[in-house]
Amino acid sequence: MIIVLKPHTSEENITRVENLVKNRGLDTHIVRGTEMTIIGCIGDTTLIDPRLFEVDSCVDKVMHVQEPYKLANRAFHPEDSVVDVSGVKIGAGHMAFIAGPCSVESFEQVLEVAKSIKASGANMLRGGAFKPRTSPYSFQGLGMEGLDILCAVKKEVGLPIVTELMSPQHLDVFNEKVDLIQIGARNMQNFDLLKQLGQIDRPILLKRGLNATYEEWVMSAEYIMAAGNENVILCERGIRTFETYTRNTLDLQSIPVLRKKTHLPVVIDPSHAGGKWWLVEPMAKAAVAAGADGLMIEVHNNPECALCDGAQSLKPDKYDTLLKQVKQIAEVVGKKV
Numbered sequence: 001m002i003i004v005l006k007p008h009t010s011e012e013n014i015t016r017v018e019n020l021v022k023n024r025g026l027d028t029h030i031v032r033g034t035e036m037t038i039i040g041c042i043g044d045t046t047l048i049d050p051r052l053f054e055v056d057s058c059v060d061k062v063m064h065v066q067e068p069y070k071l072a073n074r075a076f077h078p079e080d081s082v083v084d085v086s087g088v089k090i091g092a093g094h095m096a097f098i099a100g101p102c103s104v105e106s107f108e109q110v111l112e113v114a115k116s117i118k119a120s121g122a123n124m125l126r127g128g129a130f131k132p133r134t135s136p137y138s139f140q141g142l143g144m145e146g147l148d149i150l151c152a153v154k155k156e157v158g159l160p161i162v163t164e165l166m167s168p169q170h171l172d173v174f175n176e177k178v179d180l181i182q183i184g185a186r187n188m189q190n191f192d193l194l195k196q197l198g199q200i201d202r203p204i205l206l207k208r209g210l211n212a213t214y215e216e217w218v219m220s221a222e223y224i225m226a227a228g229n230e231n232v233i234l235c236e237r238g239i240r241t242f243e244t245y246t247r248n249t250l251d252l253q254s255i256p257v258l259r260k261k262t263h264l265p266v267v268i269d270p271s272h273a274g275g276k277w278w279l280v281e282p283m284a285k286a287a288v289a290a291g292a293d294g295l296m297i298e299v300h301n302n303p304e305c306a307l308c309d310g311a312q313s314l315k316p317d318k319y320d321t322l323l324k325q326v327k328q329i330a331e332v333v334g335k336k337v
């Protein structure tokens with residue numbers, strides 16, 4: 001349930017109405033917008049009669065929220081959220097252009113890719129240090145050494161870094177060193193991990209599970225937010241369908257759906273969706289045209305020899321051309337680029 005207060009309600013009255021809600025055993029979440037103030041009521045509101053609040057002279061209207069997610073719900077927060085990743089803003093027109101190799105392979109490799117994507121206009125560097133691989137015999141990532149490489153490249157090139165956290169055991173070191181902590185598709189419903197991410201205030205890039213519905217995905221964001229960290233960015237990376245020609249199927253509909261149902265920024269990863277480098281360009285363009293708040297794209301300086309996901313990685317020159325075109329599209333749809 002949400003309580004919309006009349007414009008210009010005083011702080012004193014906001015607190016008074018908030019206390020009325022708390023006296024009913026509910027928690028509150030206040031959103032102060034430019035136009036209005038909203039009190040989100042969190043807890044079991046099914047037995048509460050909205051008329052209790054509607055009669056208050058400061059209350060404009062009371063609405064029941066159908067969805068099980070509250071903090072992530074646009075009804076609670078009508079304006080787009082802006083997530084700040086070490087000075088790079090995402091959301092409300094600000095675009096995230098995240099690029100880099102699937103896996104960190106060496107300092108020289110990451111440095112070369114980072115320099116080129118930065119020159120092309122990317123504003124964040126990705127690279128996996130801990131890799132979730134289907135086979136235990138595949139390259140598992142360089143682990144802590146990979147994280148140190150990312151930090152060294154960040155120092156040299158100056159782009160914030162994005163990398164995947166797989167285990168709660170690394171939470172503290174990630175919190176200290178990583179600008180945007182990625183939670184991969186396979187861990188989207190690792191609820192213990194999600195709860196722990198709520199204890200820090202580092203921004204989180206929450207990828208959609210391989211077969212997660214929108215509601216399941218947003219509920220995972222809700223876990224992080226309910227535990228105290230509201231800096232969540234959603235990332236669609238393709239879902240499992242009956243089609244086997246492509247690695248996954250990119251769900252472009254997720255962009256307008258999530259932007260309607262939530263206020264969180266939505267980033268698209270066309271690389272893991274299609275699994276083929278030549279699908280990245282058309283899908284990236286379509287995603288931005290459909291309103292995405294950013295793109296995460298795998299770029300490798302030598303894809304033929306990549307230790308992971310070479311087939312879906314763009315070469316730096318292709319990324320350069322793509323980003324120029326994508327920025328034109330972003331401008332047409334009203335983004336700030």
Ligand code: PEP
Nearest residue numbers: 128184185186207237272
């Ligand atoms: C990745 O981004 O490197 C990755 C493993 O992605 P996903 O979790 O979407 O498969």
Ligand code: MN
Nearest residue numbers: 102298308309
């Ligand atoms: Mn990959």
